[in-house]
Amino acid sequence: MSLPAGRHFLQIPGPSNVPDRVLRAMDMPTIDHRGPEFAQLTREVLTGLKQVFNTEADVVIYPASGTGAWESALVNTLSPGDRVLMFETGHFATLWRGIASELGLQVDFVEGDWRHGVDPAVVEEKLGADSEHRIKAVMVVHNETSTGVTSRIAEIRRAIDRSGHPALFMVDTISSLGSIDYRHDEWGVDVTVGGSQKGLMLPPGLSFNAISAKALEASKTATLPSSYWNWQPMIAANATGYFPYTPATNLLYALREALKMLLDEQGLDRVFARHQRHAEATRRAVRAWGLEILCLNPAEYSGSLTAILLPENQDADRLRQLILERFDMSLGTGLGKVQGRVFRIGHLGDFNDLMLAGTLSGVEMGLAAAQIPFDKGGINAALDYLADNP
Numbered sequence: 001m002s003l004p005a006g007r008h009f010l011q012i013p014g015p016s017n018v019p020d021r022v023l024r025a026m027d028m029p030t031i032d033h034r035g036p037e038f039a040q041l042t043r044e045v046l047t048g049l050k051q052v053f054n055t056e057a058d059v060v061i062y063p064a065s066g067t068g069a070w071e072s073a074l075v076n077t078l079s080p081g082d083r084v085l086m087f088e089t090g091h092f093a094t095l096w097r098g099i100a101s102e103l104g105l106q107v108d109f110v111e112g113d114w115r116h117g118v119d120p121a122v123v124e125e126k127l128g129a130d131s132e133h134r135i136k137a138v139m140v141v142h143n144e145t146s147t148g149v150t151s152r153i154a155e156i157r158r159a160i161d162r163s164g165h166p167a168l169f170m171v172d173t174i175s176s177l178g179s180i181d182y183r184h185d186e187w188g189v190d191v192t193v194g195g196s197q198k199g200l201m202l203p204p205g206l207s208f209n210a211i212s213a214k215a216l217e218a219s220k221t222a223t224l225p226s227s228y229w230n231w232q233p234m235i236a237a238n239a240t241g242y243f244p245y246t247p248a249t250n251l252l253y254a255l256r257e258a259l260k261m262l263l264d265e266q267g268l269d270r271v272f273a274r275h276q277r278h279a280e281a282t283r284r285a286v287r288a289w290g291l292e293i294l295c296l297n298p299a300e301y302s303g304s305l306t307a308i309l310l311p312e313n314q315d316a317d318r319l320r321q322l323i324l325e326r327f328d329m330s331l332g333t334g335l336g337k338v339q340g341r342v343f344r345i346g347h348l349g350d351f352n353d354l355m356l357a358g359t360l361s362g363v364e365m366g367l368a369a370a371q372i373p374f375d376k377g378g379i380n381a382a383l384d385y386l387a388d389n390p
């Protein structure tokens, strides 16, 4: 057992580490959410959020985890019995599909091997075959947090365009927003789903929808029941600086502070480059250890996390437990189909070179302690890359 001293390493791929100044920004009196000061806060966070989504369209904020914003995207735009196209990229795509099925949508779920992203050619083929336009929406998880695979949203958009199909395009960016380049308007996304606790460096509790004009139009005729999630009262209240129900005031303070850090101080492009650099350093460590990166397509490597596949007869959860006990570091568990086979290193959010060095040190010491066969030198491979690419 480690002594209870020093700081816990929270290296799961979300919730991510919350910067102290974001925590301090929350440590404020809760204000009247119908007063003038609050209206100013609403305007500031909505303006900043639009920059993060790269959109001029409406963005709404729910006091909810990401799962709520998944449901919201569906109930606002679709009707019972509508057909939708989804892809089994991993655990989160499977969960979103579950919500769609429970809501009474007919899901065409394209099977996947959990090691690749969505294939744009399959999107084009599926939509091309639907000459009657019965498919109402295509749903994709941008960064599949269970596998460390990032689907190529711009290419999928081009595939949809080539098919000439009018389906709505919805994208889950819960673990990519603020970590990996994302462009709601330019990529023609109709509903983007986001969450607070990953790249945005906030505690859990907020989630978002960015809504295209086409999605807003669809919401006028969609008949799935919605009340709490309904966009119309939210957008109407937001226009005057307020919410239709009590907002998560103190989390909005945190959001304002995090947006200031991401947009004004660090700059999104530099934030994305930092994530790519830490991801590459992590992969170099994994290769030097002689272990396998779960993602098989280098064009789809995730900037926010790396999922590592252990040899057949090794237990990834035993390794994680040992690392937690000895080194006080939490790593991501294998989810769904890859449970026990995979562990995940989160390198997203408020993160720097020395935090990565500490994280990889914990993994390398853990591999040795668990007597998992591996080659030493992963840390050095990562540090060399960081030093050569300042």
Ligand SMILES: *Cc1c(COP(=O)(O)O)cnc(C)c1O
Residues within 6 Å of the ligand: 014, 065, 066, 067, 068, 092, 141, 143, 144, 145, 172, 173, 174, 175, 195, 204
């Ligand atoms: C974390 C995550 C979710 C789930 O969000 P909750 O906040 O746990 O409801 C959904 N999709 C992706 C890609 C995620 O990473």
